[in-house]
Amino acid sequence: MAREHARILCRIWRDADFRGLTTDEQWMYKALLSQATISNAGVIAYTPRSWSKLAADMTEARVEAALSSLAAKRYVVVDEDTDELLVRTFMRNDGVSSNGKVFKNAMKVALQVQSEALRHVLAVELRKVDTEDARKAAAELDPAADEPRLNRSVEVDTANSTLDRIADQEKSERAEKSCGVGEGVGEGGKSPSVGGSVSSNRRRSDTAMTTKQLDKAFGEFWAVYPRREAKKGAQAKFRAAVKAGTSPDTIITGAKRYAAYVAQVGREREKIKLPTTWLNQGCWDDELNGPVTAQTPKPTGDFAEWLRDRWQAADASAVAKILGIRYEQPDLPLTVEDKQAAAEFFRQSARAWIANQHEAALAKMTGAAA
Numbered sequence: 001m002a003r004e005h006a007r008i009l010c011r012i013w014r015d016a017d018f019r020g021l022t023t024d025e026q027w028m029y030k031a032l033l034s035q036a037t038i039s040n041a042g043v044i045a046y047t048p049r050s051w052s053k054l055a056a057d058m059t060e061a062r063v064e065a066a067l068s069s070l071a072a073k074r075y076v077v078v079d080e081d082t083d084e085l086l087v088r089t090f091m092r093n094d095g096v097s098s099n100g101k102v103f104k105n106a107m108k109v110a111l112q113v114q115s116e117a118l119r120h121v122l123a124v125e126l127r128k129v130d131t132e133d134a135r136k137a138a139a140e141l142d143p144a145a146d147e148p149r150l151n152r153s154v155e156v157d158t159a160n161s162t163l164d165r166i167a168d169q170e171k172s173e174r175a176e177k178s179c180g181v182g183e184g185v186g187e188g189g190k191s192p193s194v195g196g197s198v199s200s201n202r203r204r205s206d207t208a209m210t211t212k213q214l215d216k217a218f219g220e221f222w223a224v225y226p227r228r229e230a231k232k233g234a235q236a237k238f239r240a241a242v243k244a245g246t247s248p249d250t251i252i253t254g255a256k257r258y259a260a261y262v263a264q265v266g267r268e269r270e271k272i273k274l275p276t277t278w279l280n281q282g283c284w285d286d287e288l289n290g291p292v293t294a295q296t297p298k299p300t301g302d303f304a305e306w307l308r309d310r311w312q313a314a315d316a317s318a319v320a321k322i323l324g325i326r327y328e329q330p331d332l333p334l335t336v337e338d339k340q341a342a343a344e345f346f347r348q349s350a351r352a353w354i355a356n357q358h359e360a361a362l363a364k365m366t367g368a369a370a
Contacts, residue, residue: 006034009093021069027055028066029075032087040106041122042090043113046083064212079115080211081243086118091125103129107137116142209248214239217248224252226259227272228331229342237279246284254284266321269329269346303365307358314350322361327353 052060123142126134320327
């Protein structure tokens with residue numbers, strides 16, 4: 001069930017470290033706490049783009065910068081590979097640990113977390129609650145999340161992982177005896193051992209792509225793919241393909257080849273593969289350069305009547321073929337989510353385009369027939 005209220009302790013404003021945060025960082029932290037979808041364990045899906053729409057002057061870049069800083073200061077832990085974010089001291093400061101029923105739900109939710117880094121931090125937090133149920137949940141989340149783990153040296157090949165940075169900073173905080181931010185709100189806002197960027201627990205190579213690079217590459221793919229629907233799902237499939245080892249250039253080149261093929265054969269929009277399907281099936285390797293039979297429409301008789309039929313059928317591709325151009329299907333507005341509404345949007349867009357091209361198409365057909 002979605003949350004109906006958020007708990008922000010008044011003492012947060014008495015803490016010098018929290019007051020030392022920028023306006024964007026404070027806004028971002030409070031925005032996270034007040035999201036209806038944040039779980040009782042303090043875990044929420046990592047969606048910086050949607051959070052950027054919570055204020056008229058906010059941007060995705062500012063959101064990511066604020067999250068990067070909050071991650072460096074350990075207010076939050078982010079795993080971009082699993083798209084999960086944890087508000088680290090949420091369970092203690094939201095009163096979750098003092099409510100038996102809610103706390104049981106929090107432990108249940110915590111056990112569903114995919115990120116190794118988040119599971120480790122949740123285990124540490126649960127051990128601080130120090131109840132039998134909390135200790136059991138912590139042991140299941142991460143058996144190694146105890147004092148010996150925090151004191152051992154960083155293992156080879158894991159220096160760049162979120163998990164090891166967390167361990168380094170916890171060790172640093174213990175040595176410095178940090179008093180914590182807001183008495184548990186952020187706890188430990190000044191540690192030089194953690195970088196300022198939002199990090200991932202995936203052991204990235206020097207050639208691995210950042211989230212911004214992936215988004216830019218997906219944008220290039222989306223611009224050339226001949227059917228732009230189900231964008232969110234397509235982006236997830238695109239990321240998965242790249243992370244599995246396929247070059248973004250290979251995918252984009254394949255999409256261009258498919259778009260050219262679709263235009264050549266005059267394929268109707270409904271028969272063009274959805275981008276999610278195309279990506280899921282690895283269609284970027286399809287051979288589409290062989291000879292094809294062009295399905296050029298052959299209007300006969302009353303050309304005006306033929307155009308009216310094309311308008312009725314919302315068949316913009318047939319009219320585009322007559323004109324020797326390509327019909328560019330518009331992007332689906334973010335406010336349109338229902339499939340039926342989406343279909344109606346594309347139908348009306350095609351009809352509007354055909355109406356605008358009516359005179360030019362009629363002239364082209366009449367001239368060709370003369």
